[in-house]
Amino acid sequence: MSWRGARSAGRGAARAGVDGVLDVLHPVLVLCRGVRCLTVRGRAWWDRTPRERRGPALFVAAACGALVWVLPFGPVLAALGLLAAAGWYGREGATRPAARTGPSVEECARLRALYEALVPYFAPAEDPHHEPLYVPGGAWERVFEEFAFRDGRISDLLLSYPAAFLDGEPEERLRVERVLAAKTGRGREYRFSWDMEGNRLEMAALAPLPCGVLARPFVTAPGETVLGFTDGYEVRRTVPVHFLGAAAPLDVPPVVWRTGHRATEPHLLAVGTPGAGTSSLLRSLALQALHRGEVLFVDGDGGGEFSCFAARHGVLGVESTLPGALSALEWAARETERRLLVTSRARQRGEPVPEEVRQPLWIVLDRPAALSHLADAEERIDPQQLLRVPLRHGRAAGVTVVVAEQFEDLDMLTDTVLAHARARVVLGSVSPGQAGAVLGEAPQTGPGAHVARGRGFARLGQGPVLRLQVPATPDPLDETVGEPERLAVGQLLPASVHEPSTGEGAAATAFRVAPPREGQAT
Numbered sequence: 341m342s343w344r345g346a347r348s349a350g351r352g353a354a355r356a357g358v359d360g361v362l363d364v365l366h367p368v369l370v371l372c373r374g375v376r377c378l379t380v381r382g383r384a385w386w387d388r389t390p391r392e393r394r395g396p397a398l399f400v401a402a403a404c405g406a407l408v409w410v411l412p413f414g415p416v417l418a419a420l421g422l423l424a425a426a427g428w429y430g431r432e433g434a435t436r437p438a439a440r441t442g443p444s445v446e447e448c449a450r451l452r453a454l455y456e457a458l459v460p461y462f463a464p465a466e467d468p469h470h471e472p473l474y475v476p477g478g479a480w481e482r483v484f485e486e487f488a489f490r491d492g493r494i495s496d497l498l499l500s501y502p503a504a505f506l507d508g509e510p511e512e513r514l515r516v517e518r519v520l521a522a523k524t525g526r527g528r529e530y531r532f533s534w535d536m537e538g539n540r541l542e543m544a545a546l547a548p549l550p551c552g553v554l555a556r557p558f559v560t561a562p563g564e565t566v567l568g569f570t571d572g573y574e575v576r577r578t579v580p581v582h583f584l585g586a587a588a589p590l591d592v593p594p595v596v597w598r599t600g601h602r603a604t605e606p607h608l609l610a611v612g613t614p615g616a617g618t619s620s621l622l623r624s625l626a627l628q629a630l631h632r633g634e635v636l637f638v639d640g641d642g643g644g645e646f647s648c649f650a651a652r653h654g655v656l657g658v659e660s661t662l663p664g665a666l667s668a669l670e671w672a673a674r675e676t677e678r679r680l681l682v683t684s685r686a687r688q689r690g691e692p693v694p695e696e697v698r699q700p701l702w703i704v705l706d707r708p709a710a711l712s713h714l715a716d717a718e719e720r721i722d723p724q725q726l727l728r729v730p731l732r733h734g735r736a737a738g739v740t741v742v743v744a745e746q747f748e749d750l751d752m753l754t755d756t757v758l759a760h761a762r763a764r765v766v767l768g769s770v771s772p773g774q775a776g777a778v779l780g781e782a783p784q785t786g787p788g789a790h791v792a793r794g795r796g797f798a799r800l801g802q803g804p805v806l807r808l809q810v811p812a813t814p815d816p817l818d819e820t821v822g823e824p825e826r827l828a829v830g831q832l833l834p835a836s837v838h839e840p841s842t843g844e845g846a847a848a849t850a851f852r853v854a855p856p857r858e859g860q861a862t
């Protein structure tokens with residue numbers, strides 16, 4: 341036998357040996373695979389479980405473990421059960437995604453149509469590859485790695501794209517996202533995750549955020565304000581929330597905005613389409629602010645949106661005329677300076693900052709453009725100019741400014757407002773481009789044509805763009821709104837100044853909330 345023959349015989353024997361060993365070890369490999377699969381599922385369940393439920397879950401698991409230990413043959417039976425589960429989950433094909441197992445003819449047609457629509461975007465002009473991923477009439481099965489359907493429409497999709505695609509260019513990504521959103525069904529919101537290293541794009545159609553959240557005292561720490569509610573994949577923390585018609589509260593992820601001395605975005609700008617709910621957002625924020633501080637309202641269009649707050653404990657004023665707004669904002673500027681002075685003097689002396697200066701002061705300004713227009717016509721100072729001191733120095737002085745404006749009058753806002761109000765909210769049915777102009781980054785898809793009231797997006801500074809649903813906080817004097825919502829707001833209003841005040845202030849009594857539960861921090 342030549343040396344070549346001897347070498348190939350040796351290789352054959354080695355392969356047969358390896359095959360034999362793999363055959364012998366096959367059950368062990370299946371069990372290992374099963375144990376790994378069970379571990380992954382266990383970890384995913386643990387991550388999904390809200391923090392407050394982890395303790396009780398651990399306790400139940402420990403109690404079951406103790407019970408099994410004391411039962412006759414308990415440990416042996418438990419080990420056998422575990423082996424059986426590992427064997428089941430480790431068998432061939434157990435971990436294969438269900439969605440790959442067979443779309444119907446109609447679903448195949450939808451996937452093919454989507455593939456063809458993507459060809460112009462993903463096929464480079466001169467593709468050097470022998471078998472390009474995207475060609476007219478090509479195989480969608482090669483690129484759509486995972487998919488799922490909901491109500492006959494594609495709801496989840498994982499696709500691969502050629503490395504030559506310019507995924508670093510936001511416009512290129514946006515073009516593809518628009519095609520996917522248009523072809524998989526308009527009127528829904530989507531989340532797109534670009535894996536640029538692996539050349540993969542994941543798309544998920546998002547269910548609408550729940551509406552009908554009633555105004556209630558939310559469980560927050562001092563300096564925290566709930567803007568509204570968002571998706572669980574963005575925010576891990578939850579707060580109990582009461583929904584209209586529901587008997588018990590549900591845990592929902594909040595969008596929490598932090599104000600005060602250490603806040604990175606101490607002031608907020610909310611922009612909406614007419615009737616989208618910006619005034620309701622301001623009412624919701626004011627109700628929370630009144631829990632621990634004082635609020636000054638300036639109602640630019642004089643619609644009486646905040647008249648329910650007039651003459652209540654903690655409310656410094658509700659101004660809806662130009663002279664009233666000017667004198668209120670002049671006072672607010674002086675008060676900010678006074679607070680700064682008192683704070684710095686106390687710090688110089690090494691004394692604690694007096695309590696009256698530490699109490700938060702909120703300036704809530706709805707539709708300043710209307711007042712600016714009036715001031716211009718009457719040749720008086722623009723009220724927005726008076727906001728300069730609170731906006732610039734409010735953080736150190738414990739003064740928070742909240743401004744709401746409509747899209748049409750956005751150009752009337754001064755540069756100071758735009759520069760300092762870095763917490764942003766957009767409400768209403770607007771395109772991703774319009775929302776992006778306010779938020780500094782466009783959301784991946786805009787809401788559908790008909791969005792619920794109080795729905796939109798929020799972005800805190802340079803953070804991610806979050807979907808947002810504001811709690812229903814109508815004017816309690818507005819009889820066109822349902823009674824439960826109005827009652828919920830009415831119960832939260834501080835007591836009238838005409839009623840005798842309780843010792844520590846009616847506002848504080850009316851807004852008493854439970855302290856944050858342990859483990860609820862973000």
Ligand SMILES: Nc1ncnc2c1ncn2[C@@H]1O[C@H](COP(=O)(O)OP(=O)(O)OP(=O)(O)O)[C@@H](O)[C@H]1O
Pocket residue numbers: 551552612613614615616617618619620621643793794795809810811812813814815821
């Ligand atoms: N989050 C919400 N949930 C339920 N209803 C809402 C919500 N926000 C607003 N609404 C309802 O939508 C209507 C308009 O709300 P609101 O006055 O707050 O809007 P707006 O943006 O201030 O409009 P405009 O500036 O035109 O007055 C009201 O009837 C209000 O009750």
